[in-house]
Amino acid sequence: MIEYNDVSLVYPNGTKALQNINLTINQGEFVVIVGLSGAGKSTLIRSINRLVTPTAGQLLVDNQDILKLNTKQLRQLRTKVGMIFQHHNLVKRSTVIKNVIAGRLGYTNTLKSILNLYSKQDLQLAYDSLKRVNIEEKVYTRSDQLSGGQQQRVSIARVLTQQPNIILADEPVASLDPPTSHQVMTYLKRVNREDNITTIVNLHFIDMAMEYADRIIGMRDGKIVFDGPASMVNEST
Numbered sequence: 001m002i003e004y005n006d007v008s009l010v011y012p013n014g015t016k017a018l019q020n021i022n023l024t025i026n027q028g029e030f031v032v033i034v035g036l037s038g039a040g041k042s043t044l045i046r047s048i049n050r051l052v053t054p055t056a057g058q059l060l061v062d063n064q065d066i067l068k069l070n071t072k073q074l075r076q077l078r079t080k081v082g083m084i085f086q087h088h089n090l091v092k093r094s095t096v097i098k099n100v101i102a103g104r105l106g107y108t109n110t111l112k113s114i115l116n117l118y119s120k121q122d123l124q125l126a127y128d129s130l131k132r133v134n135i136e137e138k139v140y141t142r143s144d145q146l147s148g149g150q151q152q153r154v155s156i157a158r159v160l161t162q163q164p165n166i167i168l169a170d171e172p173v174a175s176l177d178p179p180t181s182h183q184v185m186t187y188l189k190r191v192n193r194e195d196n197i198t199t200i201v202n203l204h205f206i207d208m209a210m211e212y213a214d215r216i217i218g219m220r221d222g223k224i225v226f227d228g229p230a231s232m233v234n235e236s237t
C-alpha cells in the first residue's frame with residue numbers, strides 16, 4: 001500500500017511540484033495519472049522510490065515511512081519498486097539478456113553482469129521474464145537493434161526480474177505509435193493482474209487511460225483534481 005499524507009515537494013528553485021497531496025493506493029491497483037505537462041505527474045511517481053524527495057508530509061510505502069530511510073533501506077525500497085521510463089534506459093550496446101539480468105543484480109552491479117557473475121537462477125528468471133513479454137527470440141540481440149516497442153517490452157522484463165511489489169511507469173508510451181502503445185499497455189496490465197503488482201502509469205492521453213486504468217487520477221498545478229474509476233470520467237466531462 002502507498003499512502004501520501006499531506007505530501008508537498010518544492011524544488012530548490014521554488015517550484016511547488018506537489019501541494020498537500022493526500023492519496024492512498026492499494027496493493028494490486030492499476031492507476032493512471034493524467035494531466036498537462038508540468039502538472040506534477042512525474043514528481044508524484046518518482047517520490048515513491050525516492051528519485052525525488054518530498055519536502056513536507058509523510059509518505060508510506062508498505063507501512064514504512066520512506067522519508068526516513070537510511071542508505072540500505074533506500075536500496076531495499078528500490079528493489080521492490082520497478083521503474084520504467086519513456087526512453088527505456090537500456091544499455092544500447094549490450095544484449096537483451098544482459099540488460100534484463102541487470103534488473104536482477106541491481107543497476108549498480110553492471111560490472112557483475114559484464115563479468116557474467118550471475119547465478120543459474122538469475123538467468124532463468126531473466127528468460128522467464130522475456131517470455132512473459134513474448135520477446136524471448138531476441139535474447140542475444142543487441143538492445144539498440146530492437147524497435148521502440150520491443151525495447152519497452154525488454155524494460156518491462158527487466159523490472160520483472162526485480163520481482164517488484166510496485167511498478168512505476170513514467171510516460172512509457174510517449175514515444176511509441178498507437179498500436180505499439182496499446183501493446184505495451186496490454187503487457188503492463190497483464191503483469192499487474194497476474195502478479196498483483198501495484199502499477200502506476202503516467203499518460204498523456206485520456207482515451208488510453210480510460211481503456212486500461214482501474215482508477216484515474218487527474219493532476220493540475222501539483223494538486224489532485226480528479227480521482228475515480230475510469231467510468232466516472234465520462235460523467236464528469
Ligand code: ADP
Pocket residue numbers: 011012013015016017035036037038039040041042043044
Ligand atoms: P509532469 O510529469 O506532469 O510533466 P513534473 O513532475 O515533471 O510534471 O513537473 C512538475 C513541475 O516541477 C513543473 O513545473 C516542472 O517544471 C518542475 N520541475 C520538475 N523537475 C524539476 C527540477 N528538477 N527542478 C525544478 N523544477 C522541476
Ligand code: ADP
Pocket residue numbers: 049051078079081082083085086087089107
Ligand atoms: P531519466 O533520465 O530517464 O529520467 P533518471 O536519470 O531518473 O532517468 O534515472 C537514471 C538511472 O537510474 C536509470 O538508468 C535507471 O535505470 C536508474 N533507476 C531509476 N530508478 C531506479 C530504481 N528504482 N532502481 C534502480 N535503478 C533505478
